[in-house]
Amino acid sequence: MTKVLIATEKPFAAPAVAAIKDIVSKAGYETVLLEKYTEKSQLLAAVADVDAIIIRSDKIDKEVFDAAKNLKIVVRAGAGYDNVDLAEATAHNVCVMNTPGQNSNAVAELVMGLLVFNARNQFNGKSGSELKDKKMGILAYGNVGRNVARIAKGFGMEIFAYDAFVPAEAIKESGATPIATVPELFATCDVISLHAPATPETIKSINYDLLMKMPKDAVLINSARKEIIDEEGVLKALTERTDLRYLTDIMPANHEAMVAALGDRYFSTPKKMGAQTGEANNNAGIAAANQIVDFIANGVEKFRVNK
Numbered sequence: 001m002t003k004v005l006i007a008t009e010k011p012f013a014a015p016a017v018a019a020i021k022d023i024v025s026k027a028g029y030e031t032v033l034l035e036k037y038t039e040k041s042q043l044l045a046a047v048a049d050v051d052a053i054i055i056r057s058d059k060i061d062k063e064v065f066d067a068a069k070n071l072k073i074v075v076r077a078g079a080g081y082d083n084v085d086l087a088e089a090t091a092h093n094v095c096v097m098n099t100p101g102q103n104s105n106a107v108a109e110l111v112m113g114l115l116v117f118n119a120r121n122q123f124n125g126k127s128g129s130e131l132k133d134k135k136m137g138i139l140a141y142g143n144v145g146r147n148v149a150r151i152a153k154g155f156g157m158e159i160f161a162y163d164a165f166v167p168a169e170a171i172k173e174s175g176a177t178p179i180a181t182v183p184e185l186f187a188t189c190d191v192i193s194l195h196a197p198a199t200p201e202t203i204k205s206i207n208y209d210l211l212m213k214m215p216k217d218a219v220l221i222n223s224a225r226k227e228i229i230d231e232e233g234v235l236k237a238l239t240e241r242t243d244l245r246y247l248t249d250i251m252p253a254n255h256e257a258m259v260a261a262l263g264d265r266y267f268s269t270p271k272k273m274g275a276q277t278g279e280a281n282n283n284a285g286i287a288a289a290n291q292i293v294d295f296i297a298n299g300v301e302k303f304r305v306n307k
């Protein structure tokens with residue numbers, strides 16, 4: 001029987017697991033559940049005889065592909081698939097997919113929540129500031145970026161965006177102002193919200209020089225990946241520019257140094273939680289299960305991300 005493994009070190013909410021199981025069993029397949037595993041050996045044992053795997057941020061590398069002799073497809077229930085070794089997947093003849101857009105509203109709501117929390121001085125009672133009339137700069141205008149734009153407009157913010165691949169015309173049509181370069185975006189906006197994937201082009205690209213261009217009292221918020229931040233450069237800029245603030249959903253390696261140097265000008269969620277809502281778990285989990293069934297039963301590869 002075709003086996004679908006849900007391998008989630010950070011589990012989905014229970015209703016999402018039930019919905020996935022339902023889709024899998026209606027297709028005549030079996031679900032295997034591996035949640036909250038603590039050792040890689042548990043993952044290696046679990047993948048041994050499965051045909052498909054649904055993951056979150058779980059790392060799927062050569063060792064996992066080598067151990068999964070029947071594997072045909074891995075679906076990352078989420079947007080970023082930098083946790084899967086795509087070259088190894090292709091070498092092992094395994095299809096990799098993501099589930100684009102399924103958790104983007106959850107992340108956008110977290111971004112706006114963190115911005116309000118910051119603007120009101122982490123609710124310490126001191127007089128804060130408002131988001132209305134501030135300039136919101138969105139770096140990467142994909143599913144999350146567009147949702148941030150939609151909600152930020154409701155706050156009365158003016159929206160600016162840069163994307164390496166989305167044409168300026170499309171940005172304009174959505175009601176935002178296209179900006180031609182990343183440095184210009186940083187120099188223009190009171191808030192910069194990062195939504196670019198971790199790629200060779202973006203890794204460590206958010207650096208000292210960019211932060212030093214930001215207007216007075218500006219805020220940088222990262223809900224994408226920690227890899228895109230040059231952590232030492234950001235700390236140096238924030239140490240020199242005592243008006244700037246940094247909020248992140250992905251705790252940096254130098255978190256303790258950030259806390260010590262920046263106090264309440266810095267905030268990190270304790271664990272990445274942008275996509276951690278019941279709705280996003282359901283959307284992404286259900287999409288992943290449907291994509292697996294469609295791939296195995298009908299050969300549909302719509303959301304394939306490897307060659």
Ligand SMILES: NC(=O)c1ccc[n+]([C@@H]2O[C@H](COP(=O)([O-])OP(=O)(O)OC[C@H]3O[C@@H](n4cnc5c(N)ncnc54)[C@H](O)[C@@H]3O)[C@@H](O)[C@H]2O)c1
Nearest residue numbers: 079080140141142143144163164165195197223224274275
């Ligand atoms: N915090 C979380 O829980 C959470 C949840 C979802 C996504 N994410 C992260 O956020 C990222 C964005 O998610 P999404 O759903 O909007 O993805 P998406 O694929 O819809 O959008 C990504 C956008 O980035 C653009 N882009 C790619 N390379 C670029 C570059 N070098 N410079 C500028 N723009 C570039 C693309 O054109 C695209 O518009 C994901 O890759 C992931 O790393 C984090």
Ligand SMILES: O=C(O)[C@H](O)[C@H](O)COP(=O)(O)O
Nearest residue numbers: 056057077078079080103275
């Ligand atoms: O790229 C994404 O979609 C998110 O980073 C991802 O879904 C969040 O990671 P998770 O909470 O699923 O581990």
